[in-house]
Amino acid sequence: MEFRYLPMTETDKKEMLDKIGVSSTEVLFSDIPKEVRLDRELNLKKPVSEYELKKELTEMASKNANLTEYRSFLGAGVYDHFIPSVVDHVISRQEFYTAYTPYQPEITQGELQAMFEFQTMVSELTAMPIVNSSLYDGGTAVVEAVYLSIAQTKRKKVLVSAALHPEHRQLVETAANGKKLEIVEIDYKDGVTDLEQLEKEVDEDTAAVLVQYPNFFGQIEPLEKINKLIKQQEKTMFIASSNPLSLGYLTPPGEFGADIVVGDTQVFGIPAQFGGPHCGYFATTQKLMRKVPGRFVGETVDKDGQRGFVLTLQTREQHIRREKATSNITSNQALNAVASSAAMSALGKNGVKEMTKLNMQKARYTKQKLEEVNLPAVFNGAFFNEFVIKLSKPVDVVNDALFEKGFIGGFDLGKVYPELENHMLIATTEIRLKEEIDAFVKEMGDINGY
Amino acid sequence: MATENFPLIFERSKEGRSSYNLPALDVPEVSLEEEFEDVYVRKVDAALPEVDELELMRHYTGLSNRNFGILSGFYPLGSCTMKYNPVINEDIAKLPGFSHIHPYQDPKTVQGALELMYDLQVHLEEITGMHEITLQPAAGSQGEWTSLMMIKAFHEANGDHTRNEVIVPDSAHGTNPASAAVAGFKVVEVKSNEKGLVDVEHLKRVVNENTAALMLTNPNTLGLFETEIVEMAEIVHGVGGKLFYDGANLNAIMGYSRPGDMGFDAVHLNLHKTFTGPHGGGGPGSGPIGVSEELAPFLPKPVVRKNEGLYEFDYDLPQSIGMVKGYYGNFGINVRAYTYIRTMGAEGLKKVSEYAVLNANYMMRSLEKAYELPFTQHCKHEFVLSGNNQKKLGVKTLNIAKRLLDLEIHPPTVYFPLIVEEAMMVEPTETESKETLDHFIDAMLQIADEAKNNPEIVQEAPHHTAVKRLDETTASRKPVLRFQREG
Numbered sequence: 011m012e013f014r015y016l017p018m019t020e021t022d023k024k025e026m027l028d029k030i031g032v033s034s035t036e037v038l039f040s041d042i043p044k045e046v047r048l049d050r051e052l053n054l055k056k057p058v059s060e061y062e063l064k065k066e067l068t069e070m071a072s073k074n075a076n077l078t079e080y081r082s083f084l085g086a087g088v089y090d091h092f093i094p095s096v097v098d099h100v101i102s103r104q105e106f107y108t109a110y111t112p113y114q115p116e117i118t119q120g121e122l123q124a125m126f127e128f129q130t131m132v133s134e135l136t137a138m139p140i141v142n143s144s145l146y147d148g149g150t151a152v153v154e155a156v157y158l159s160i161a162q163t164k165r166k167k168v169l170v171s172a173a174l175h176p177e178h179r180q181l182v183e184t185a186a187n188g189k190k191l192e193i194v195e196i197d198y199k200d201g202v203t204d205l206e207q208l209e210k211e212v213d214e215d216t217a218a219v220l221v222q223y224p225n226f227f228g229q230i231e232p233l234e235k236i237n238k239l240i241k242q243q244e245k246t247m248f249i250a251s252s253n254p255l256s257l258g259y260l261t262p263p264g265e266f267g268a269d270i271v272v273g274d275t276q277v278f279g280i281p282a283q284f285g286g287p288h289c290g291y292f293a294t295t296q297k298l299m300r301k302v303p304g305r306f307v308g309e310t311v312d313k314d315g316q317r318g319f320v321l322t323l324q325t326r327e328q329h330i331r332r333e334k335a336t337s338n339i340t341s342n343q344a345l346n347a348v349a350s351s352a353a354m355s356a357l358g359k360n361g362v363k364e365m366t367k368l369n370m371q372k373a374r375y376t377k378q379k380l381e382e383v384n385l386p387a388v389f390n391g392a393f394f395n396e397f398v399i400k401l402s403k404p405v406d407v408v409n410d411a412l413f414e415k416g417f418i419g420g421f422d423l424g425k426v427y428p429e430l431e432n433h434m435l436i437a438t439t440e441i442r443l444k445e446e447i448d449a450f451v452k453e454m455g456d457i458n459g460y
Numbered sequence: 461m462a463t464e465n466f467p468l469i470f471e472r473s474k475e476g477r478s479s480y481n482l483p484a485l486d487v488p489e490v491s492l493e494e495e496f497e498d499v500y501v502r503k504v505d506a507a508l509p510e511v512d513e514l515e516l517m518r519h520y521t522g523l524s525n526r527n528f529g530i531l532s533g534f535y536p537l538g539s540c541t542m543k544y545n546p547v548i549n550e551d552i553a554k555l556p557g558f559s560h561i562h563p564y565q566d567p568k569t570v571q572g573a574l575e576l577m578y579d580l581q582v583h584l585e586e587i588t589g590m591h592e593i594t595l596q597p598a599a600g601s602q603g604e605w606t607s608l609m610m611i612k613a614f615h616e617a618n619g620d621h622t623r624n625e626v627i628v629p630d631s632a633h634g635t636n637p638a639s640a641a642v643a644g645f646k647v648v649e650v651k652s653n654e655k656g657l658v659d660v661e662h663l664k665r666v667v668n669e670n671t672a673a674l675m676l677t678n679p680n681t682l683g684l685f686e687t688e689i690v691e692m693a694e695i696v697h698g699v700g701g702k703l704f705y706d707g708a709n710l711n712a713i714m715g716y717s718r719p720g721d722m723g724f725d726a727v728h729l730n731l732h733k734t735f736t737g738p739h740g741g742g743g744p745g746s747g748p749i750g751v752s753e754e755l756a757p758f759l760p761k762p763v764v765r766k767n768e769g770l771y772e773f774d775y776d777l778p779q780s781i782g783m784v785k786g787y788y789g790n791f792g793i794n795v796r797a798y799t800y801i802r803t804m805g806a807e808g809l810k811k812v813s814e815y816a817v818l819n820a821n822y823m824m825r826s827l828e829k830a831y832e833l834p835f836t837q838h839c840k841h842e843f844v845l846s847g848n849n850q851k852k853l854g855v856k857t858l859n860i861a862k863r864l865l866d867l868e869i870h871p872p873t874v875y876f877p878l879i880v881e882e883a884m885m886v887e888p889t890e891t892e893s894k895e896t897l898d899h900f901i902d903a904m905l906q907i908a909d910e911a912k913n914n915p916e917i918v919q920e921a922p923h924h925t926a927v928k929r930l931d932e933t934t935a936s937r938k939p940v941l942r943f944q945r946e947g
Contacts, residue, residue: 013808015544017893018815026822026894030838035814038821038838039716041685046722052715053586055579057805060548067799071557073572075565078556086564087786092482096516098554101740103524104531108545111742112527113537113873116865116925119466120527121741124520127469130942134506140941146598146744149786157642177786184760184782188609188643234499259492261502284573285563285787286598287744299939305742310935317465318927322935333628333647335638338601345740352520355469358510361480368485375487392495409566421564444486 014060075418077282081446083376085396085437086226086421087148087175087274088282091255092365092441094356097279101349111305111341115320116312121344122319125307128347131354135257135362136271137264138293142304144347145339148274151290152178152220152251153185154303154337155270158294159218159247160189161336162301167192167215171203173225174251176426182220201229201389201398209239218247218270223263224256227435228373228396229389233266241267253277254291256394258366270294279353280346289346299323303337368440369395376438376447383455388433396437398423398430402458405434411457417450466526466926469509469519470943479513507945526926527741528870534896536823538842538873538885539633539681541711541733546803549736549796558795563787567772574771577764577788580798581748587801587809588707588727589720590750594759595789600708602784603728603747604639604675609781610726610751610758611673611702612643617758617779620700623672627696629658631682631877633706636675645672652879656682656835660691667699677706678722679713679840681877681885683820693723702726702755710734711889712817712841715810725752735797746793760784815890816841819897823888826901830908834880841889845872847882855911855918857882862929863910863921867903 023035032038039047058066077090084090101107105120112118112125125143132141145151152175156168168186170179172195179195186193194211196219197204203221212219219240223231233250240248249270250263255277263271276288294302300323308322357365373395377387380399387397401408405422412419424431438447492501511519528535535542553559561570581593597603608626615623626640627648637647648666653659657680667674674696678686686692696703705724711734719727731737732745739745751759761780762773773788804812817840824833824843832846847857861871861884873885888897910918922928 013804013811015546015804015891016808016811016815017891018818022894023818026818030818030821030825032821032838035818038817038840041687041838042713042717043687043690045690046717048589048715048717048721052806052809054583054806054809055802057803057808060803063799063802064548064551067552067576067802068555068557070572070576071552071555073570073575074557074561075569076556077560077562082562084562084564088562088564090560090562094480096479096513096520099517100520100524102550103521105524105527105529106741107738108529108531109527109741110535110537110540110542110739110870114528114861114865114871115930116862116922116927117528117870118526118741119926120523120525123466123468123526124523124741126941126943130468130470131506131508133942134508144743146602146790147786150598150602175786177783180761180783181786184609184784187781188605188612190644230496230500257502257506259502261500262506281559282562283559284561284570284791285789286785287746287790287792288786299941306939306941308935309940310931312928312930314928316927318930320930320932320935322932322939322941333637333641333649335641338605338635338638338642340601340635341599341743341745343740343744344742345738346744348520348741351469352516355479355509355511355516355519356513357480357508358473358478359505359508360510361478361482362508363505364480365482368482370492371485371489372487374490378490392497392500406566413566413569418562418565418569440482443483447487 080416080418081450082418083420083436083438083450084418086435088285089277089437089439090282090441091277091439093279093281094353096356097349097352100352101345106345106348112321115318119318122307124348124351125344126309126319128351129307131351132291132293135254135262136293137262138271139296140299140302141291141293142302143307144343145290145292145304146343147286147288147290148251148272149178149181151272151292153181154292154339155249155272156182156218157336158270158301159249160191163217163245163247165215165217167194168217169194169196169208169211169219171196171221173198173203173227174220174222175226201227201391202231205235205239212239212243212246214243216243216246218249220249222251224253224394227389227398228393230392233263237267255366258362259370275350278350280349287343287346289343289350303339305342365440372440372442373397373438376436379447379451380454383451385454385458395439396435398433398435401432401434404432408457412453415453417453466522468943469511472511472515472519473509475510477510477512479511479516533868533870534892534900535870536872536886536888536900537870538887539708541887541889543736543889544891545736545738546800549799552799553792553795571771574764576795576798578766578771580794581764583801584729584748584750587714588750589718590727591753592756592759593748593750594763595748595794596760596785597747597749598785598790599745600728600730600747601635601639603749604635605643606760606784607704607726607728607749608639608643608645608673610755613758613781614755615672623670625670626672627666627674629676631680631879632675633681633708636706656684657686658692660688663692663695667695667701669699671696671699671701673702673704675704675706677709679709682835682844683839683842684835684837685840689722708733709841712813714813715806716813725755731793731797736800737793737796744790744793746790812890819888819890819892823886823897823901827904830905842885842887844880845884846880847884850911851882853911853915855915857884859918859921860907863907863918864903865922866924869900869903
């Protein structure tokens, strides 16, 4: 078998062993004690040629029903949006693709500047002055926001809206076990966070209140009222998880007094990829700047006075006071942040607004058409591009039937909200054309027997 | 590389230009005014750039020209394993059947993806010698934390509620103590001895009935194999603690030794390092973990299982620590790792480690006269030099690093590990040829010579980069973290 990534020749090997002064490479491994030496070959599948492997893996991929072939109405945190062609061409530049973290700024200005631009774009969308250069994903960003609120307030109780993404709630629960936090879930009412319960629970032990905007049901949380409730307690922090695309139309959380805004930029230029990698963002106020996890890129000058960019404010990370760290985040999601930046640049000021509105208009059309086949939305507040309907049958039965017709149906809410059995969360993005929506609605009507 | 001041994309922006092209509004438009209270309608548009497509492509191409990737040149960044990222991996990851699938699709409709995950798990189990693997953590740090949370859950399940200490060597990766702290543990340091290995006598003194785990990488961050690993495992297990393996350095031992056989109970892997995911300028990565049978019940949800030929997600795990990352991990990176493993097989992976170690030792022996070598035994995949000799001449390690930039080589990791003064941590990897290694050796010898005879040229470096030495102090004291339009 030839290994095309390994340039070593027998001549090289001999010359190098001579230089080292050993007879064989085995000598270099002689420090591994016998009892922990592997005395057999690893039992792995035999390597195959490039051609055969491509064939095998292409066949494996084709066993998956993908979103380019099926018309999808599934969202629930991961969305099927248009990705401009420029995105892939930008991030395929090897200088971005194969680089490491920009520890040597003189030769990594490209990456650093791209991150600085990402920070600026997310700052614009969220109306928060401080944005880091990305985190693993939206869920991780939610957890890190909770950590920051705990460190800042020295309190241990966190109120979490039941209309926050169910997986993000689970992540907070898992993390809470490490830090011995008390997590209190605030129920939802009419599809949004129950303000009465929230008011009762916010007290002087509350580190933070965590809501999603638009929330998991697609509904718009009343951030203005929520902020007023929270700010009755001086120190309690207001954390909003927000889909950045929706902020092309919605008033950004920064304008409602949020202390931390987090979310995922998957909506801009990042394919679903079975749930990852995506790209978390973390935005906050000037006051909290020095407590933010992860990396920042800052502008500075070189010794000739020329503008340049560097990683900065890294004392929190792993370099100093490491055993007292409040976060263990190291890498970010740089490449996907560049992808999102390229997508946001391609759309630009007007394109993002237009894409946001297309999502809203098409979702409303879908909702109205479903009403016409007796599948009305169950929550009636303002919404973004997702809404909840009640079916006459179990969601998986309906989704199986839809799949037969080339559709990927919505999210089965009964799986995580027992009271919402037979309820489906439907997402409509800008790429669902009218004829696809009409065909979907017709199937939905037929399957549900109306 | 271009040397002129390079504009921000916001500075290229001109009102009225665009490079987007969206589907038309093909449904009847409805008014949103009635639905939304005015306070929830954005008043000022986000000031995103307005550029045409050519300008956008020129901008990012220009940025990429001001960046250094593996294909730009040698990248011997210690502990980062900057090996070649095979291009077939990218072709496979971009297949619509892998890139355009939704995590909440019915598992019946994504059997290929689950098959890949399952098979990758099986391969990683064999490579590490562990009982079960989860692909969920997004990065090494999340893998570390997940492992510690599982160890914590294990102890608590045994009624061991007082085990609140995690032992970390003074040479460890910085994330180790940080992960331990975030998991709620107290960090206890164990010292290295004069050979650069964990001081076993000191380890004996710091373990006790409160020891939850020892975090260790082997080979360690000095590139040295912890020869007393068997004894260390006995010491930690002897007091009821667990061993966690930091897999950042797995590239050195594949096919030669397995963490599971060394006595480790939990192992994290950096798939993007050892298994060739491109680092992307700092992510995305992927940090799966492998665990012993004892720890398996505590794995995060969900676990991929094979049941009568059908792959499925198992969420019914009563002792699970819960979910640690949304969905199922960084699937896209895992596809690349799987592709690589299938390209190399057992024989190839063993050769990887053989050549990674050969390359490192060759470079180490070629440089040991010009630079101080604090630990003289054979190294594994990386080694640490000290710039102490040069420092006496007024040339610091940072200067050496910057001088390498002039020679179009990415510098080694500098000032790490913390226990070596003026440290330079060099990791060549197996994908570099002898010619490239010789080029680096020549460059390092040239700089050592310059430090003696022409120190200014090193002290003032870099001379040929797009920007010169940057003012990091001002960046940190008066942070400017976003573009502000003037006026």
